[in-house]
Amino acid sequence: MMNVDDQNSITAYAPASIGNVSLGFDLLGAALAPLDGSRLGDEVTIQKAAEFSLSVEGRFAHKLPADPKTNIVYRCYQAFSAKLGERGQTAQTVHMTLAKNLPIGSGLGSSASSIVAALHGLNDFHGQPFSQSELLLLMGELEGQISGSVHYDNVAPCYVGGLTLMNSHSNQIALSLPVFENWYWVVCYSGISVSTAEARNILPKHVDMSKTIEFGQQLAVFVDACYRQDEELAAAVMNDVLAEPYRKSLLPYFDQSREYAIDNGGLAFGISGSGPTVFAVCNELTHAENIQRWLNEHYIQNDNGFSHICKIDKQGAMTA
Structure with missing residues (x-):
């Protein structure tokens, strides 16, 4: 437990993530760490202040609403303060600075990164009053306010790191899967934006039984292959039968990009989130x-x- 009185300033970083990982719609997520050591993710700095305030900087700051009260980081502070209040505790007044390094609507878990950095930072700043599972639940709730439904395939790997499988049958929401240490993950953001709501609206409301069975089989085989470290089998089932056939119409040059990647040494290719x-x-x-x-x-x-x-970023969110 940290000594809160010693905390004058803290900076939290939360990495970008791949949601779905093709075959695990809303159930699989992977945190990313660039090989060159650069930080691909948002950062939130928290400092003691006489009253609450929020400022935004970074490459994609101009894409956010001008009113700080509409920023998800502001909502994170409100939600965190309310949770503390339920325990009879009061949140410190702080100034928060969001370094918005991830593009909005990119499929890299942009909102999740901001949420995780904000809540992880606030939790550490206040001496870690909430457990990992408690904080992850709160992260999922806030992510749901943006996407329209609660899902953890971005916030979970962003927070805990690694390749994670979502679990709704116990308090452990994110289950860590073994990763293939020799795999390289090439991620490319085209520069256009696709809203999560738009990408969900394009999906069919009902799925054929055959597709449901195929989806379940692929996910089960992938998990088994991860534990047995059978990379050939794991890569073979990394195929999105649910969302990609519909969502790829939103992405110019998707089919050409997939064809080139697979023909030139790629084990798998897909849409991130x-x-x-x-x-x-x-x-x-x-x-x-x-x-x-x-x-x-x-x-x-x-x-x-x-x-x-x-x-794969195995550490997830961190503070300094």
């Missing part, structure tokens, strides 16, 4: 670098786009 970010999995760095170059030239649509070669 709701898109437009795509990802390719490779087991050789040279293949990853080649696919990244092609995506930079063909998939990126404007100056907002970018790409990274990543490994």
Whole structure:
């Protein structure tokens, strides 16, 4: 337990994440750590202050609403303060600075990163009054305010790190799966935005029994392959039968990008979350670098786009 009186300032970082990981709609998520050591995620700095205030900076700050009270970080402070109040405790008045480094509507867990950085930072700043599971529940609630439904495939890996499988049958919401240490994850954001609500509205309201069975089989086989470290089988079932057939229409050059990646050493290729970010999995760095170059030239649509070669971030959120 930290001594709250010693805390004058703290900065929390929360990594970007891949939701769904193709075959695990709303059930699988992976945290990302770029190979070059850069931070792909949002940061929130918390400082003692006479009254609450919030400022925003960073590459994508201009994409956020001008009114701080509409910012999800402000809502995080309100929710955290309310939870403390239920325990008869009072939150400190602070100034919070959000460094918005992830693009909104990118499919990289942008809102989740802000939420996780804010709540993880607030929890550490106040001496960790809430457990990991309590804080994760609160993160899911706040994510649901943005996406329209509570799901953890971004907030969970962003918070705890690694490759996570969502669980609704116990207090342990996120189950950590073994990862393939030799896998490289190429992520490429095209520069356009796709809202989670729009990406969900394009999906069918009902799914055929055959697709449901295929989805369940793929997820089960993938989990088994992770534990047995059978990368060939794991990669073979990384195919989205539920969302990708519909969502890919929102992503220019998706089919061409998939074809190039698979023909040039990619083990799997898919949409990160709701898109437009795509990802390719490779087991050789040279293949990853080649696919990244092609995506930079063909998939990126404007100056907002970018790409990274990543490994799985096993640490998740951190504070300094």
